[in-house]
Amino acid sequence: MYGGHLGTPSDCKVVLNDTRFWSMDESQAQNAILSLLGEVSPRDLPKVIQWMKNGSEIEELTTSNADVLLRNIADDLRNCLPVEAMVASERQAVENIQRLQKPTIHVDAFLYNDDTIDILCEEGKMSRNYCMSCGSTKTAPLDFVSHSFSIPELRFLFHHALPDLSGKTLLDVGSRLGAVLFAGYIYSSASRLDGVEINPELCDLQEKIINKYNFLDRIQVHHADICSQKTLLQGADVIVLNNVFEYFLNKEEQIKAWMFMYENLRKKGSLIVTVPGLKESFSKLQVNIQLSEWVEEIELDTDIFLGPDTDQDALSDIHLYKVL
Numbered sequence: 001m002y003g004g005h006l007g008t009p010s011d012c013k014v015v016l017n018d019t020r021f022w023s024m025d026e027s028q029a030q031n032a033i034l035s036l037l038g039e040v041s042p043r044d045l046p047k048v049i050q051w052m053k054n055g056s057e058i059e060e061l062t063t064s065n066a067d068v069l070l071r072n073i074a075d076d077l078r079n080c081l082p083v084e085a086m087v088a089s090e091r092q093a094v095e096n097i098q099r100l101q102k103p104t105i106h107v108d109a110f111l112y113n114d115d116t117i118d119i120l121c122e123e124g125k126m127s128r129n130y131c132m133s134c135g136s137t138k139t140a141p142l143d144f145v146s147h148s149f150s151i152p153e154l155r156f157l158f159h160h161a162l163p164d165l166s167g168k169t170l171l172d173v174g175s176r177l178g179a180v181l182f183a184g185y186i187y188s189s190a191s192r193l194d195g196v197e198i199n200p201e202l203c204d205l206q207e208k209i210i211n212k213y214n215f216l217d218r219i220q221v222h223h224a225d226i227c228s229q230k231t232l233l234q235g236a237d238v239i240v241l242n243n244v245f246e247y248f249l250n251k252e253e254q255i256k257a258w259m260f261m262y263e264n265l266r267k268k269g270s271l272i273v274t275v276p277g278l279k280e281s282f283s284k285l286q287v288n289i290q291l292s293e294w295v296e297e298i299e300l301d302t303d304i305f306l307g308p309d310t311d312q313d314a315l316s317d318i319h320l321y322k323v324l
């Protein structure tokens, strides 16, 4: 069981509407910046460009109150979970990760960004490397696996990948810590956000956050196997499937779950978000699914600055499909 207390909702109601006045579009801003850079002395230009890439002031400019609220939620969750952010009842998933070819550790990207990982490494609570031959100093980088989207990925999903969700419903299959649901509440106008999670401990944890932050009006978490939730699957406008079955179910169960998705995600025009892409998921399983008859992939432009913490490779793993 996870422990810890969520405390009182001191920062619960952060104002989400930014009152800054925006007067330029992308190309106007680019022209203005280029014209300004043209006036900088050649000696200082590289330093100014470096500052634009990494300066903390630039990071602050791209951090909204909504991001701060999500970070508060991540802090609360971190305080309730062990470092690897897996609960006691997830023994099977932990064993599956341990069986992977290359030594892999679970680091939850919603809870830990690069800075927090560095701090844990300094404190000796985590390592980025493993010893290749015990006792020697020969080390190699560990593979990291995350079971949640990071905050930059969630911002990409709701601000760039998905259309305006006003009046739409979103279903997160395997909602885990609730990262997609909370980000959907904060970043989008979706009228309803449903999460289905098979693990009861993780459902309790999501409920605690929903209650603390007063998200009950739009978020509901269902403790269930997704294969018992036909109605939710058939009615949703957006369905999120982030690495949902691979580490948690055996091959047979994965095939059964994907076939259930194929049979029930049929609402024409509904959107399916997956990590990794459907082709990659199905390449490891023997599923009888004709992708081209079911969905059409929508290309995503991942060439967007979402903050210095952004893992561009992780963004490229996000795939969006429209149901035909």
Ligand SMILES: C[S@@+](CC[C@H](N)C(=O)[O-])C[C@H]1O[C@@H](n2cnc3c(N)ncnc32)[C@H](O)[C@@H]1O
Pocket: 110, 146, 147, 148, 149, 172, 173, 174, 175, 176, 177, 178, 179, 180, 196, 197, 198, 199, 202, 224, 225, 226, 227, 242, 243, 244, 245, 248, 249, 257
């Ligand atoms: C990788 S996590 C997804 C996290 C979350 N959707 C996100 O993006 O942050 C996958 C979750 O799916 C859950 N899960 C696996 N199989 C499931 C099933 N058949 N029904 C419901 N949940 C399931 C697991 O317990 C796990 O918490």
